[in-house]
Amino acid sequence: xxAFDFFKPKLFTTLKGxxxxxxxADLMAGVIVGIVALPLAIAFGIASGVxxxxxxxxxxxxxxxxxxxxxSKVQIGGxxxxxxxxxxxIIQQYxxxxxxxxxLMAGVIxxxxxxxxxxxxxxxxPYPIIVGFTSGIAVTIFTTQIADVLGLxxxxxxxxxxxxxxxxxxxxxxxxxxxxxxxxxQSIQPWTAVVSIVSIIIIAIxxxxxxxxxGSLVAIVLVTLAVWLLKTYAGVEGIDTIGDRFSIKAExxxxxxxxxxxxxxxxxxxxxxxxxxxxxxxxxxxxxxADGVIGDRHDSNTELIxxxxxxxxxxxxxxxxxxxxxxxxxxxxxxxxxxxxxxMVHAVVLLLILLLLMPLAQYIPxxxxxxxxxxxxxxxxxxxxFKALLRNPKSDVSVLLVTFFLTVIFDLTVAIEVGLLIxxxxxxxxxxxxxxISVIKDEIDPNTETDAALHEEHLMIPExxxxxxxxxxxxxxxxxxxxxxxSQMGDRPKVRIIRMRKVPFIDSTGIHNLENFCLMSxxxxxxxxxxxVRDNVHRVLAKSGFYPLIGEENICAxxxxxxxRAQDIVKA
Numbered sequence: 028x029x030a031f032d033f034f035k036p037k038l039f040t041t042l043k044g045x046x047x048x049x050x051x052a053d054l055m056a057g058v059i060v061g062i063v064a065l066p067l068a069i070a071f072g073i074a075s076g077v078x079x080x081x082x083x084x085x086x087x088x089x090x091x092x093x094x095x096x097x098x099s100k101v102q103i104g105g106x107x108x109x110x111x112x113x114x115x116x117i118i119q120q121y122x123x124x125x126x127x128x129x130x131l132m133a134g135v136i137x138x139x140x141x142x143x144x145x146x147x148x149x150x151x152x153p154y155p156i157i158v159g160f161t162s163g164i165a166v167t168i169f170t171t172q173i174a175d176v177l178g179l180x181x182x183x184x185x186x187x188x189x190x191x192x193x194x195x196x197x198x199x200x201x202x203x204x205x206x207x208x209x210x211x212x213q214s215i216q217p218w219t220a221v222v223s224i225v226s227i228i229i230i231a232i233x234x235x236x237x238x239x240x241x242g243s244l245v246a247i248v249l250v251t252l253a254v255w256l257l258k259t260y261a262g263v264e265g266i267d268t269i270g271d272r273f274s275i276k277a278e279x280x281x282x283x284x285x286x287x288x289x290x291x292x293x294x295x296x297x298x299x300x301x302x303x304x305x306x307x308x309x310x311x312x313x314x315x316x317a318d319g320v321i322g323d324r325h326d327s328n329t330e331l332i333x334x335x336x337x338x339x340x341x342x343x344x345x346x347x348x349x350x351x352x353x354x355x356x357x358x359x360x361x362x363x364x365x366x367x368x369x370x371m372v373h374a375v376v377l378l379l380i381l382l383l384l385m386p387l388a389q390y391i392p393x394x395x396x397x398x399x400x401x402x403x404x405x406x407x408x409x410x411x412x413f414k415a416l417l418r419n420p421k422s423d424v425s426v427l428l429v430t431f432f433l434t435v436i437f438d439l440t441v442a443i444e445v446g447l448l449i450x451x452x453x454x455x456x457x458x459x460x461x462x463x464i465s466v467i468k469d470e471i472d473p474n475t476e477t478d479a480a481l482h483e484e485h486l487m488i489p490e491x492x493x494x495x496x497x498x499x500x501x502x503x504x505x506x507x508x509x510x511x512x513x514s515q516m517g518d519r520p521k522v523r524i525i526r527m528r529k530v531p532f533i534d535s536t537g538i539h540n541l542e543n544f545c546l547m548s549x550x551x552x553x554x555x556x557x558x559x560v561r562d563n564v565h566r567v568l569a570k571s572g573f574y575p576l577i578g579e580e581n582i583c584a585x586x587x588x589x590x591x592r593a594q595d596i597v598k599a
Contacts, residue, residue, distance in 0.1 A: 034141070035329050036096045041366040049365050056364035057372025059239065060103055063358045064090070064373060065380055066243040067403070069269075069388060070396045071106040072347065074171060075114035077123065078273050079388055080381060081345050082106050084280070087377045089337040089349030094370025096333035098326030099314040103355040103370050104337060108403045109309055110302070110348045112167045113439055117298055119199050123345075125295060127285045130342040132292065132299035133306065137335030140307060146327025149307045155419070155427035156446040157308060158412055163434025163442060165408035168400055170204050171197075175397035178219025178265065179211045194267060194393075201435050216265045218257075219394040226250050226398030239362065243399045250395045269396075270389025277385035279378075282343045301440040302338075302348050310334050310351035317356050354406070422453040463498040486586065491521040492593045494558075494586075498529040501537040501564075519551055522593040526586060528559030538571050545576050554596050556581045558589035 064086050072082020086105035093104030117126045140146065173179070179195040195211055197204045226246040233242030257263040269275070314325040330351070337349055359369055416427050430446035488494060525541075533541075545555045555577050560568065565582075568574060574582060583589040 034332055035098065035326050036333070036367075037098055037100050037326070037329070038095055038367040041100060041368075045366070045368075050368065052363040052365050053369035054372055056359050056362040056369040058376050059362045060355055060359045060364070060369065061373040061376025061380070062244060063241045064103070064105055064352075064355055064377060066241070066247045066396075066399055067352075067355075068106055068377070069391070070243075070399045070403070071108060071111060073269070073273075073393075073396060074108075074111045074168070074400055075106070075347055076118040077114070077126075077345075077347060078275070079269055080276055080385060081347060083377055083381050083385070084344055085341055085346035085349050087279075087374045087381065088344060088346055089341045090377070091371055091374035092337040092340060093310075093333050093349070093351065094367040094374070096329070096336055097351075097367060097370075098329030098333065099317060099351070099356075100323055100325075100366055101317050101321060101356060101359050101364050101369065102310070102314050102325070102330065102351045102367075103359050103373060104310070104334070104351050105349050105355065106347055107309060107350055107352050108168055108400070108407055109161070109164050109305055110350070111171070112164055112434075113298065113302060113305070114347050115171070116199060116438055117295075121291075121295065124285060125291065126347065127283075127342040128287060128291050129295045129299045129302060130338050130346075130348050131285065131287075132295060133302035133348060134335045134337070134339030134342075136300060136303035137307060137331050137338060139335075140303070141328040141331035141335065144328050146307075146311065146331050149304075149311055149327070149331075152308060152447070153423075153426060153450045155416055155423045156430050156443070156450060157312070158409060158416055159427045159430025159446060160305075160434045160439055160442050162408050162410070162413050163431045164439065165404040166435050167201060168407070169404040170201060172397040172400045172404070173204070173208050175267075175393045176220065176223040176401065177212075178214075178216025178267070178394060179208065180214040180216065181211055194272070218263055218266050219392070222250055222254060222266060222392050222394035223398045223401075226395040227401055230399065230402045241358070243402070246398065247391055247395055251391050254392045254395075255390055267393045268389060269391045269393065272393065273389075275385055275389055277382055279381070280345050283345070284343065297440050297444075301443055304443060305439065306334055306338065306348060306350040307331055309353075313351035313353040313356050316353055317360060320357070320360050422457070426450050426453065464495065486590060488590065489594045489597055491597045492524065492590070493520045493522075494524045494526060496526040496529070499531075501527070501530045501533040501541075519553060521552075522554050522556060522596050523548060524556045524558050524586075524589045524593055526558045526589075527561070527564060528585075530561065530564055533564050533567055535571075538568065538573060542573060542576060554581065554593075556583060556589050556592055556596075558583045558586050 065083070068082040068086040069079040070082070072079050072085070075082070090103060090105045093102060097104070114126060117129055121129070140149070174195045174197060180192040181195045182190050183193045184190060192214070195207065195214070197207045229246040229249060230242035233240065233245050254263075254266050254268070258266065310330055311325075311327055314327075314330055318324055334350060341347070341349055355373075359373070364370070413427070413431075417424055419427075426446060426449050429449055430442050433442035433445055548555050557577070560582065581592065583592055
């Protein structure tokens with residue numbers, strides 16, 4: 028077996044027999060997707076707390092690497108709305124240097140997940156958790172854009188000591204933001220609010236007229252032109268643009284190696300793990316959706332490795348975390364993208380825009396970008412799915428709501444950790460509820476048994492013998508239940524038969540519990556006989572050194588043998 032069989036980029040398999048017709052389709056799709064990605068990359072960069080060109084740099088470098096090395100034919104990578112909240116929080120607490128370190132660490136984690144072939148495991152994260160934190164992120168993104176949608180301002184002291192109005196600076200937490208908004212509602216800028224509302228309307232109605240041209244691009248072009256005309260010829264003021272807040276560099280920056288130290292790695296590891304888990308979930312979800320549309324099957328482990336490499340290279344050039352983007356991936360498919368070449372073309376198109384047209388971005392109104400992100404938040408919220416999940420079992424609803432509110436009120440790191448913990452606890456509870464322990468003292472109907480030779484007569488249990496049947500996994504959760512049940516049994520038979528034919532596995536706690544049960548029985552002069560132990564459970568018990576405790580002669584293949592053995596012990 029090849030040592031690198033877990034890494035099989037789709038590009039190298041799709042290039043076999045690559046034809047001119049395929050390249051033409053990929054070229055057209057790549058150009059369109061590059062144009063679609065432009066406004067989103069700028070908006071995600073600004074909303075994350077970095078300069079607009081860094082969003083584009085992320086889309087260029089990460090998008091190219093993910094298509095070059097990825098395990099999906101049509102996946103488009105780049106910055107996404109899901110990371111906005113995390114990135115903004117990291118920058119506020121650790122600065123951009125901390126963001127670089129966290130993204131690099133997330134890249135390493137993603138590569139390890141792929142190399143250890145854990146791509147399939149990521150898919151088993153409970154659906155309510157995914158919906159909960161996705162909806163929570165959407166609410167948080169919407170909340171962060173209120174100030175720019177309404178043009179809220181606050182008073183500050185200028186260089187000359189006079190009072191001036193500046194864009195509102197808000198606290199980092201959800202409740203603090205809304206409290207701040209309420210305090211400054213009187214500072215709404217009407218023109219900015221109009222710009223935002225018009226942008227949202229344009230984005231919402233564009234699909235009715237054109238499925239090819241993205242509404243965000245139409246809104247940015249039309250609204251930017253309108254604002255420029257209003258400012259230039261009508262003397263309208265109070266509409267902030269990108270150029271009013273950022274100095275834009277139309278170039279690729281030089282690579283910068285961060286200063287890594289143990290303290291930074293230790294403090295940023297939980298955040299890096301959150302970035303990695305979220306990136307893995309979103310990229311594999313996007314790839315799975317694409318598979319359903321094109322009838323293909325992506326390689327999860329290869330995709331994770333590609334995401335990891337992208338997140339290790341991109342931050343060296345000032346980029347932010349990246350993952351597979353569902354909206355851009357679907358745009359690629361809908362516009363005819365066939366192979367990873369389309370994703371690489373999309374990155375080249377963005378590079379040309381950065382080098383040649385980026386100075387024009389300074390005229391884009393901040394209210395227009397806020398409108399773009401409001402639509403992104405709405406699409407991400409999945410409120411219909413959220414509403415439908417509220418009709419599910421209470422345990423799923425609990426996981427959904429806890430994850431949602433933790434994401435909104437605290438942060439995504441806490442939400443994912445607590446959500447997974449709750450989901451695991453509820454899963455173990457369900458397993459415990461399905462595992463049954465029963466006591467049989469009279470007779471066994473062989474016609475309902477799978478480990479007994481069939482007879483017309485029922486199997487009679489000899490006097491002085493009790494049969495205990497465990498139906499389900501014998502792990503730490505159920506071991507305590509079995510121990511409590513045994514302690515409540517007041518009688519003292521001469522033989523206790525434990526039927527384990529329906530025990531699929533046993534863990535260390537179960538073995539320890541079984542050993543204690545046998546030792547207690549021996550002190551009371553009671554012999555323990557095991558019946559119908561499965562092969563995998565038998566190997567675990569043998570390896571643990573359990574069998575010498577009760578003797579090999581007391582390990583029986585089925586209930587018939589166990590009853591004959593018990594009868595011999597009673598007679599003796």
